[in-house]
Amino acid sequence: MEPTMDPAASPDTTATSKWAHLMELTHQPGALRRGTLAGSWRNFVAEMRGAYQSERRASRVEFYRTEIRGRPFLKIIGWRWIDRGPVYWMPRLSWSFVQFLLAAMLSLMAIETTALILMSRHPLFLTVPLMVIWWLSAVPAFIYPWRRLQVFGFRRGRVRGQSPWMGPVFVVLLPVLAGMMVAMFLSTVRRDFPGESAAREAYRSVQDDLRGH
Secondary structure, three states: OOOOOOHHHOHHHHOOOOOHHHHHHOOOOOOOOOOOHHHHHHHHHHHHHOOOHHHHHHHHHHHHHHHOOOOOOEOOOEOHHHOOOHHHHHHHHHHHHHHHHHHHHHHHHHHHHHHHHHOOOOOHHHHHHHHHHHHHOHHHHHHHHHHHHHHHOOOOOOOOOOOOOHHHHHHHOHHHHHHHHHHHHHHHOOOOOOOHHHHHHHHHHHHHHHHHO
């Protein structure tokens, strides 16, 4: 039986809590200087190295433990992660299958585009380096959501309106999109669903505190 939503778990309530500002910082810990190219590059390198991961996780666990009593509502699986019964696995496996289809589709499209370009009449000394650079963009596109999903889980987003540039931009960003979708799919087949490990750690901490009293 799923617990009812309590005021402490409400986004409107927690947004004004003492941890709201901290949780904003833990998306990008440290002193970021987005206005400078050097600052952006330093933070990009730090993200790729995972320099912020432990700080993000510790802050997220503390937020769950103090503000939501260790029982956060995670997107897709809700509160089902607490018991991990059949109702937990049904949406999780369904979501994994959807992510697999999207990742496979985008990856195949990127591979097919690569093959078409390499088989074109353009010189290989131009197309091969271009394709290498094109595919290298998939590396940070994979690492970034892979690490974020582990701590924060899936989050709400908005799909903006289409524009005439969406077609060319989509082709250019195919490796990036493929890398992101592969990361999202693989994150759903780990032992813990995205966001679940931090939630479970906070839940155990709260339960230990209650037993101690």
